[in-house]
Amino acid sequence: SQQGEEDPQALSIQEGENATMNCSYKTSINNLQWYRQNSGRGLVHLILIRSNEREKHSGRLRVTLDTSKKSSSLLITASRAADTASYFCACGRTGGFKTIFGAGTRLFVKA
């Protein structure tokens, strides 16, 4: 069964609003990562949170991890039109071989 299932599948917000995306997974992980993909481009790594961490910040990004619920959330504060992209969570085990990517959340930020 697939790990890293994002919710919602699509999200449309106004510029300046916050965007929250959720990710659920099924088995134990060493870390969870979030990536961004602009249309027709490769993925860009945003942030990695380890299984012993609960929250991590990077600029306007805030990631939480709840290993008891097997879930993570990505919050983008004060969104901008340039944040329009697909966002993927990826469940990692050391070595990367079995990093499983979810289907992604498509975020559209309206100017």
Next chain:
Amino acid sequence: SQTIHQWPATLVQPVGSPLSLECTVEGTSNPNLYWYRQAAGRGLQLLFYSVGIGQISSEVPQNLSASRPQDRQFILSSKKLLLSDSGFYLCAWSLVDTDTQYFGPGTRLTVL
């Protein structure tokens, strides 16, 4: 700094024709290398990964093969393309024993 290249950017091929997609990494040694396929609006499916020259692991049975003739070169091939091989192919690398992956720009393959 490290850079990853993929080419071509787009490719349209007839059914039954061969395929060769190339990926090269600069600025690092002995990276782990990966090939993914992404269907439209979907997540990534891991096709192959490699931990060293000549060492290839396949994740799914399919019409494709991969080779790593040099440390920083990863090639995805097919002898005869199928319609179902259409998709967006992404190459990625990571440092050994780390999970963060760095992706190339991708190749859009359309099989007609």
